[in-house]
Amino acid sequence: MQIQDAVNGAFEIGGGFAIALSIRRLLRDQIVHGFHWGQLMFFTLWGVWNLYYYPHLDQWLSFVGGLGVVIANTVYLGLIMYYSLKEKP
Secondary structure, three states, X not given: OXXXXXXXXXXXXXXXXXXXXXXXXXXXXXOOOOOOHHHHHXXXXXXXXXXXXXXXXXXXXXXHHHHHHHHHHHXXXXXXXHHHHHHOO
16 A cells, blocks of 8 residues: 555545535535535535546555545535535525
């Protein structure tokens, strides 16, 4: 394993846990304020690209961490859409 993969993978894994905290908060509050979905969509799509890109670099820890980020971002995006639509009269 390359040190670059280990460091990047650790950041990816940490990012997944950080997103999980936002998911937990949204599930508790059940309301969306001051957030635009476009930012999250951009980073989710970048994460999907990384799932293609990391194996080409032979960076498997980054791939695993990136998978967690994409899954967490997708869940978060879905919940944001759900609660945003639920708020509409």
